[in-house]
Amino acid sequence: MAALVTQPAFLGVGDYVWDWGNLLFRWLHVIAAIAWIGSSFYFIALDQHLLPPADPAAEARGVGGEAWEIHGGGFYRVEKFRVAPPALPDPLHWFKWEAYTTWLSGVALYAVVYFVHPRTYLVDPTVAELSGWEAIVLALGGLVLAWLLYEALCRLLGGDERALAVAVAACVVAAAYGASLLFAARAAYLEVGAMLGTVMAANVFFVIIPAHRELVRAKEEGREPDGRWNARAKQRSVHNNYLTLPVLLAMLSNHVPFAYGHAHAWLVLVCLMAIGAWVRHFFNLRHRGRNAWWILATAAAGLAAVAVWIRPRPAPAAAPGPVPTAAQVQAIVDARCVPCHSPRPTMAGVSAPPAGVVLDTPARVAADAALIQAVAVSSTAMPPGNVTHMTTTERNVLARWLARR
Numbered sequence: 131m132a133a134l135v136t137q138p139a140f141l142g143v144g145d146y147v148w149d150w151g152n153l154l155f156r157w158l159h160v161i162a163a164i165a166w167i168g169s170s171f172y173f174i175a176l177d178q179h180l181l182p183p184a185d186p187a188a189e190a191r192g193v194g195g196e197a198w199e200i201h202g203g204g205f206y207r208v209e210k211f212r213v214a215p216p217a218l219p220d221p222l223h224w225f226k227w228e229a230y231t232t233w234l235s236g237v238a239l240y241a242v243v244y245f246v247h248p249r250t251y252l253v254d255p256t257v258a259e260l261s262g263w264e265a266i267v268l269a270l271g272g273l274v275l276a277w278l279l280y281e282a283l284c285r286l287l288g289g290d291e292r293a294l295a296v297a298v299a300a301c302v303v304a305a306a307y308g309a310s311l312l313f314a315a316r317a318a319y320l321e322v323g324a325m326l327g328t329v330m331a332a333n334v335f336f337v338i339i340p341a342h343r344e345l346v347r348a349k350e351e352g353r354e355p356d357g358r359w360n361a362r363a364k365q366r367s368v369h370n371n372y373l374t375l376p377v378l379l380a381m382l383s384n385h386v387p388f389a390y391g392h393a394h395a396w397l398v399l400v401c402l403m404a405i406g407a408w409v410r411h412f413f414n415l416r417h418r419g420r421n422a423w424w425i426l427a428t429a430a431a432g433l434a435a436v437a438v439w440i441r442p443r444p445a446p447a448a449a450p451g452p453v454p455t456a457a458q459v460q461a462i463v464d465a466r467c468v469p470c471h472s473p474r475p476t477m478a479g480v481s482a483p484p485a486g487v488v489l490d491t492p493a494r495v496a497a498d499a500a501l502i503q504a505v506a507v508s509s510t511a512m513p514p515g516n517v518t519h520m521t522t523t524e525r526n527v528l529a530r531w532l533a534r535r
Contacts, residue, residue: 146481151242159235163381166228167374171413173225174371177364178417180210191216214345214355222346226339233331236381240324244269244317247478250517254314268312269321276305276325277332288365298369302326302376303400310396316383316514319390319399323380326373333366371414375406388504391511392440405432442504454531456492462527463489466513466520467506477517503532 180195188196194212198205244252248262252269260268279301287294305325309318341363348355379402383390389398412425469477471489489495495502505512506520507529513520 148242148246149481152239155235155239155242159232159239162228162231162235163378166232167378169225169228170367170371170374174368174414175417176208177210178414178419180208183209213357213360214349218346218349224339224342226334229331229334233327236324236327240269240320244320250478250480251514252313252317254516255519256516257310257314258312260312265313269317269324272305272309272321272325273328276301276329280329281332281336284366291365299404302403306396306399306403314514315390315395315511316387318396319380319383322399322403323377323383326377326380330370330373330377333370337366338363372407372410375410376403379403379406387511388440388442391505398436398440401432401436405429405436408432451526451530453534454527458527459531460492460495462520462524463495463502466518466524467502469518470513499532502528507532 176197176199177195179197179199181197183189183193183196188209192211192213192215193209196207196209198207200206245266248265252265253260253262280298283294283297283301287297302322306318306322309321312318313321341359344359345355380399383399389395389402392398408425409429412422412429415422415425467489469475470480471483471487473483473488473490475481475483487498487501489498489502507525510516510525
């Protein structure tokens, strides 16, 4: 046990330094994601709000739709050309760095949290016997595989959006299940979100921006732009729009152990992601002027069904045995929980007690009995990946102690 909890930090860099990396990359990731998702939501809504131009002269210039908007104390008139304007404007504002920054900062955050200490956060020996490097390679390989498979499906089924949606959904289900067989529960959720986020960023880098460049190049060379480039970029932008809420769910999932700690956590993730995409569909329809309230009603019913399904169950009857003493309980907590949950954690990758929970005294253990019940007895969400090897016998001892409180 001493060797387990005092292992040196990966690459020999102090955990405090990596905590700063966690903070800064997380901050940057959230800022960039707000900008990227905000522009995605805005432009999809703008497309749905466009009306045929009222001025025949605008239509003659190639304008396919226009919209009037008010924001920040001003009126805006926005025009969208069917393919391209007669002459390129200068400057022409591009939307790409929001996506690139979100992905790059997300991968950096993934690295400093999960890859720097893979044996703590990425690997669960009870799920798969992987070395830290094996888990890292599999996690990164999953990101590449997600893009390649999605791109292949788009090339094969791109003309049938419904068939493509079914195929992509099936791949998300397979990814969620596969990740649950390879990684610690919390990391499995993040891996699926990172796979979808990689697809979104790759759509921008490999499809949307090259399509924009081709349209600009055609105008610069005096050629008539090919409208197929517009259509391809628009298709991938719409795909990204539907993936935003599922990805956000995965990115926030490390705060919900009742979900990733469930016995069928992968299916919980799939259900919640599907509900997120369904809600996004409601808003896309609403922007077209269709108030399909039944979508929100079914989404709410779905959330309620998931909540009932994964609700905390009465703790199973503890295995027969004597009522444990406070000293026995504290000994288990000291060995399995205190490496993280102490004023000065000794677990590699942890420089401060997670969520501020400290369990180094009997009084503090008693105060957090309900939490221990939820995350270490009713589920096995803690210790994460069972990194400190809490045994079933020890969980039963805690269950007998909790049952008599």
